Amino acid sequence: MKVLVANLGSTSFKYRLFDMRDERQLARGGVERIGADQSDSFVEAGGQRRESTVSAPDHGAAVQQCLRELTDPQLRCLASADEVSAIGFKAVHGGRVGGVGRVENDLLAAMEEMAKVAPAHNPPYVAAMRQVHEKLPHIPLVAAFETGFHLTNPPRLKHYAAPVEWAESFGVRRWGFHGASHRYVGQRTAELLGRDDLRVISCHLGGSSSVCAIRGGESVATSMGMSPQSGLPQNNRIGDFDPFALPVLMDRLGKTLDETLALLANECGLKGLSGSSGDVRDLADAAERGDERARLALDVYTTSVRHYLGAYLVELGGTDVIAFAGGIGENRADLRRAICGGLGELGVVLDEEKNAGAREEGPLHAEESRVQIWIVPTNEELIVARQTQQFLEQS
Numbered sequence: 041m042k043v044l045v046a047n048l049g050s051t052s053f054k055y056r057l058f059d060m061r062d063e064r065q066l067a068r069g070g071v072e073r074i075g076a077d078q079s080d081s082f083v084e085a086g087g088q089r090r091e092s093t094v095s096a097p098d099h100g101a102a103v104q105q106c107l108r109e110l111t112d113p114q115l116r117c118l119a120s121a122d123e124v125s126a127i128g129f130k131a132v133h134g135g136r137v138g139g140v141g142r143v144e145n146d147l148l149a150a151m152e153e154m155a156k157v158a159p160a161h162n163p164p165y166v167a168a169m170r171q172v173h174e175k176l177p178h179i180p181l182v183a184a185f186e187t188g189f190h191l192t193n194p195p196r197l198k199h200y201a202a203p204v205e206w207a208e209s210f211g212v213r214r215w216g217f218h219g220a221s222h223r224y225v226g227q228r229t230a231e232l233l234g235r236d237d238l239r240v241i242s243c244h245l246g247g248s249s250s251v252c253a254i255r256g257g258e259s260v261a262t263s264m265g266m267s268p269q270s271g272l273p274q275n276n277r278i279g280d281f282d283p284f285a286l287p288v289l290m291d292r293l294g295k296t297l298d299e300t301l302a303l304l305a306n307e308c309g310l311k312g313l314s315g316s317s318g319d320v321r322d323l324a325d326a327a328e329r330g331d332e333r334a335r336l337a338l339d340v341y342t343t344s345v346r347h348y349l350g351a352y353l354v355e356l357g358g359t360d361v362i363a364f365a366g367g368i369g370e371n372r373a374d375l376r377r378a379i380c381g382g383l384g385e386l387g388v389v390l391d392e393e394k395n396a397g398a399r400e401e402g403p404l405h406a407e408e409s410r411v412q413i414w415i416v417p418t419n420e421e422l423i424v425a426r427q428t429q430q431f432l433e434q435s
Contacts, residue, residue, distance in 0.1 A: 041125045043428050045421040050164040051075055053102040057110060057117060058425040067110055067117045071102040081105055085115045100171030124179055128428030129169065130220055130420055131183040132161035135211045139188040140431045143169050143181035157267040184427040189219030192258040216262035218244045220420035222252040225363045228416050230257060239356040241349060244418065246366030247275045251345060253352035261355055263348045269305055272344045275318030278308035279344065313337035320368055342378040353386060359411055362388065365418040371399060380413060387411045
């Protein structure tokens with residue numbers, strides 16, 4: 041079985057092609073600037089990389105373009121497009137439709153119901169899914185939702201302190217996101233340590249960040265709530281925020297509710313705190329030069345990660361592994377040091393030498409540390425491919 045995994049943006053389509061017999065990645069590629077007069081396409085396979093300018097007026101046309109490239113005899117990925125058993129989508133928020141499902145009218149309607157909660161994700165996904173189905177009706181489309189991994193969270197960690205009817209009727213509850221990444225970390229740490237009963241705190245840290253408590257491969261709690269705008273500060277999204285500040289901002293700024301929400305989603309987070317950038321690389325450089333607002337942004341970020349780390353140490357009754365994934369988690373030794381610093385009494389001791397140069401999968405803990413600390417580069421696309429294969433085999 042060969043599965044094409046799609047990761048969509050409003051004007052982009054990125055993909056990976058897997059042969060599920062051995063979970064080997066056959067190719068990766070994508071199309072940027074979809075809808076422009078000319079779009080940029082690339083594909084990497086068999087040690088080759090090709091770049092070209094193509095016509096891709098919509099996502100359906102972009103997928104067709106990618107399939108044409110993958111069936112090129114010189115790349116040796118596909119003999120024909122019919123070899124693709126399904127296209128799996130790393131979808132974000134399905135609300136009442138969680139887990140994994142075939143892309144059909146009810147699933148798309150459920151995604152549209154949550155469009156205001158995930159405005160940067162759901163609308164482009166719904167539009168693209170419809171376009172792909174129209175252009176390629178013979179290929180099954182499967183959505184694997186980010187919220188699905190967190191369905192195992194107990195009710196006391198799903199509910200806000202609000203009428204239960206709000207959760208049941210309107211979906212006002214903690215859903216959690218980055219499910220594919222946290223699921224991969226849970227599975228991979230079990231493989232690395234040869235145990236299926238691990239307590240893991242997974243730190244997916246990047247442009248969008250979240251922390252997840254995992255026990256025995258299942259999510260117990262996670263930092264994001266009803267929307268991907270919540271939890272940790274993001275690069276330009278505010279994270280956890282008191283809703284009663286909204287009318288104050290609307291009054292003082294002279295903004296409507298939608299305009300104010302747009303500010304919280306696009307001009308806050310690390311970008312808002314620093315007043316310059318939401319990229320931690322820029323902030324670290326600026327902080328080294330004495331920029332106090334850049335230092336404040338980094339300190340707020342690491343403090344928020346430590347807040348959830350402490351909460352999940354209590355929730356799990358301790359932890360066996362702290363795992364770092366994502367662009368920040370994998371590449372920023374300084375932020376890993378700030379997050380893990382001063383936790384020796386809790387059994388968390390970082391090996392400074394291991395941490396300093398680490399960029400790939402491997403342990404970072406000192407010999408005396410009771411808790412293992414690892415970099416675990418995530419593979420969300422492989423998780424979606426596995427979920428798609430399992431769904432098809434059980435359908």
